[in-house]
Amino acid sequence: MVDQSVQGSVRGTLLRGGTSRGLYVTPDRLPPAGERRDEILVELFGTPDPLQIDGIGGGNSHTSKVMIVDESDRPDADIEYTFGQVGIENATVDWSGNCGNLTSGVGVFALLSGLAGAENPETELCLYNTNTDTYVDQVVPITDGEPAVHGEYHVDGIPGTGARIDSYFRDPGGSVTGQLLPTGERRETVTVDGEDYPVSIVDVANPNVFLRARDLGLDGTELPDELDDPDLLDRLELIRGAACERLGLVDDRRNAVDERPAIPQIALVSDPQSFGTVSGGRVDDDDIDITSRIVTTGTPHHSYATTGAMCLAAATRLDGTIPAEFVRGTDGPDVTIGHPKGTITIGVETATRAGETTVERVRVGRTARLLVDGRLFYRHVPG
The missing domain is CATH 3.10.310.10 (Diaminopimelate Epimerase; Chain A, domain 1)
Structure with missing residues (x-):
């Protein structure tokens, strides 16, 4: 048994979404938003260290990410999620934006975790991203009641092929700043x-x-x-x-x-x-x-x-x-x-x-796959 006074643990899932890999958790597995939550995530990922050798990070931005996923109480969304970009050489977690690659894994995680029910041959979900106050319509292919893994869709940067997950980002302009052209200038x-x-x-x-x-x-x-x-x-x-x-x-x-x-x-x-x-x-x-x-x-x-x-x-x-x-x-x-x-x-x-030109919707096709599910350990963070 692990001495919990020395090491803490988080029950979580590692998923590869698009050309990124990240930790997916439900909010009850972490402390509420704030300094302690960030400290635990920094420890889990092995930051600060350019190799992140003492954690689950991979030493680069596309493998040092976290998604917090839950059922949504919004009448127009099934699932809501919050994205965090964990620093590598700086002990920080940036919660200000979204990740398109890992968004492709949100539906997969929600279905595997029982946050949503699967419907054959594909499940349509409406996702709400809390970081950017935007909605994503997602279509997840299903095989035998679970998110499909095998398929013919290839993503450059990922070996082989997989099942295509389409994500449609609604009204994505001004996601962080509130303006499509934040300064009012095109150049x-x-x-x-x-x-x-x-x-x-x-x-x-x-x-x-x-x-x-x-x-x-x-x-x-x-x-x-x-x-x-x-x-x-x-x-x-x-x-x-x-x-x-x-x-x-x-x-x-x-x-x-x-x-x-x-x-x-x-x-x-x-x-x-x-x-x-x-x-x-x-x-x-x-x-x-x-x-x-x-x-x-x-x-x-x-x-x-x-x-x-x-x-x-x-x-x-x-x-x-x-x-x-x-x-x-x-x-x-x-x-x-x-x-x-x-x-x-x-x-x-x-x-x-x-x-004026407005952006109504953008679409991207990705693949996603479950890699690890279980307890992830971090050195005890006092508090």
């Missing part, structure tokens, strides 16, 4: 160390800062190892911090890395280009609409953050933004983005209201 300039950088700040699913790859001396097809340069990442963090400051998320841009490490995300965009992927494959420029690389919590993403992809796809439909400058064509709802591990396709539904 503006931030200054860092005397250098001016044109950027577009757009808030769809999560706020993102978009800038041209070439404005940082890059061609836009660099892979994560090539982007993992301290000087470059410091410069990107200063640009992101300046955007945080402009959005009123922090008082001082230098504090963004601690106070707002996950939101906004920052991404480099360029024309559709052919390039080799990290897994040895190849993306043909004819098969994509735009090329992009995204940095999350100071780390070049191994593929692409799903909320970032949703925001980028929507931004290509907003004339005057930097993504709209590079996208090839705007016919049809789908936008295919080239990223380090291949491509991701996002469906975007827009409308024109009072002469």
